[in-house]
Structures are given as structure tokens and as C-alpha cells.
Amino acid sequence: MxxxxxxxxxxxxxxxxxxxxxxxxxxxxxxxxxxxxxxxKDVMRRKGENVSGAELDRIFGEHPAVEEAAAIGVPAELGEEEIMLAVQLRKGQTVNPATLVAWAKDRLAAHKLPRFVVLVDAIPHTPTHKPAKHKLKADTTLLARAVDLAGGAATR
The missing domain is CATH 2.30.38.10 (Luciferase; Domain 3)
Structure with a gap:
């Protein structure tokens, strides 16, 4: 090039x-x-640690109710980022966001667990079928619809 x-x-x-x-x-x-x-660029900075979005996508994608998951960074109140997980469920499946994150506690370090979880109808994709995280970040409704696991529904 x-x-x-x-x-x-x-x-x-x-x-x-x-x-x-x-x-x-x-x-x-x-x-x-x-x-x-x-x-x-798919690395988030949370609580002084680097967190791989691809690792979170893979781990949460292993949950039996999850069709696909995509983790993105969202602004934190005190700098750096919080983690928001967008989750597309398999047909006919349901999952409580708190239960989903509790399932991952044995698979991930505490600083890697998402604060926000939002259920979506579909994860957008790039032409190479990777999650189009730039489209998720551009969707201003996601954070408002997300469950804030640090204190109820998101208010930002």
C-alpha cells in the first residue's frame, strides 16, 4: 500500500x-x-485496565441463550469508559441481564464485566460479517434502553 x-x-x-x-x-x-x-481499536479502557471487546463478544456469545454479543465502550462519569454489552438472543430465548452477567463472573475478571446490557433485535455487521461496533456506538438510543447493573435503568 x-x-x-x-x-x-x-x-x-x-x-x-x-x-x-x-x-x-x-x-x-x-x-x-x-x-x-x-x-x-476494539479495546476499551476501564478502571485503569485495557479490556478486549473481542474477548467479551466471544465469552458472552457462548451463553446458551445468546445468538451474538458485541461489547462497546461508553463514556464513564469519571473518565475512561464503562462497558456496554449489546445482546441478540436466539429465537425463543429470554435472559435477565443481571443473570447473564452473573453467568460470566467465573469466566471474566471483575473489571471486564459490563455495567450496561441492552437487548437488541440484531447486531449490525460489516461487509466481512464482524459486528459493526461503530454503528452501535452511533445509536444514541442504546444507552437509554440499557439496564444499568450498577443501579437500575440507565439515565444518561
């Missing part, structure tokens, strides 16, 4: 010591192949 079309600033920011930095996080499997894990 030579650069971003007519965007010298973005091009300069994307190159490090002559190498294009994709922003992708990968792991190497036992056979030596690299496997895509998540985008570097």
Missing part, C-alpha cells in the same frame, strides 16, 4: 518505520499460522 487516497495525515499515522501498521491483533497457532483475533 502506498497510502490513503488524498489523506497524507492518515497515511503518515499508519506507517511505523516504513512498515504499514494494520491495527490488527493476531496470534500464532501451533502450526505457525497467524490467526486474526481483533482490531486494536
Amino acid at each position: 502506498q497510502g490513503y487516497f488524498r489523506d497524507a495525515t492518515q497515511t503518515e499515522a499508519a506507517f511505523k518505520a516504513g512498515w504499514f501498521a494494520t491495527g490488527d491483533l493476531v496470534r500464532q497457532d501451533a502450526d505457525g499460522y497467524y490467526v486474526f483475533v481483533a482490531r486494536k
Whole structure:
């Protein structure tokens, strides 16, 4: 890649010591192949810790009632972010948000548990079928509809 079309600033920011930095996080499997894990930008900062959105998506997606989950950062009252989890349930399933988060307590560190949970009809997707978290962040109704597990319904 030579650069971003007519965007010298973005091009300069994307190159490090002559190498294009994709922003992708990968792991190497036992056979030596690299496997895509998540985008570097899909990391939230909560209580002084980095939290991987992809990890939360995977863990909550393992719940038997959940079709798909997508974690995003929302502004916290005192800086950094709180975690909001958008959840699409499987057909015919129901789940209480507090029960869902309690289910995850043995699977995640306490600082990774979402404060807000919102049930959605569908998680939007990118053309590569990844959760379109930018669309979730742009939906100003989500936080208002979310259950605030630190004190009832969200009021922001």
C-alpha cells in the first residue's frame, strides 16, 4: 500500500518505520499460522485496565441463550469508559441481564464485566460479517434502553 487516497495525515499515522501498521491483533497457532483475533481499536479502557471487546463478544456469545454479543465502550462519569454489552438472543430465548452477567463472573475478571446490557433485535455487521461496533456506538438510543447493573435503568 502506498497510502490513503488524498489523506497524507492518515497515511503518515499508519506507517511505523516504513512498515504499514494494520491495527490488527493476531496470534500464532501451533502450526505457525497467524490467526486474526481483533482490531486494536476494539479495546476499551476501564478502571485503569485495557479490556478486549473481542474477548467479551466471544465469552458472552457462548451463553446458551445468546445468538451474538458485541461489547462497546461508553463514556464513564469519571473518565475512561464503562462497558456496554449489546445482546441478540436466539429465537425463543429470554435472559435477565443481571443473570447473564452473573453467568460470566467465573469466566471474566471483575473489571471486564459490563455495567450496561441492552437487548437488541440484531447486531449490525460489516461487509466481512464482524459486528459493526461503530454503528452501535452511533445509536444514541442504546444507552437509554440499557439496564444499568450498577443501579437500575440507565439515565444518561
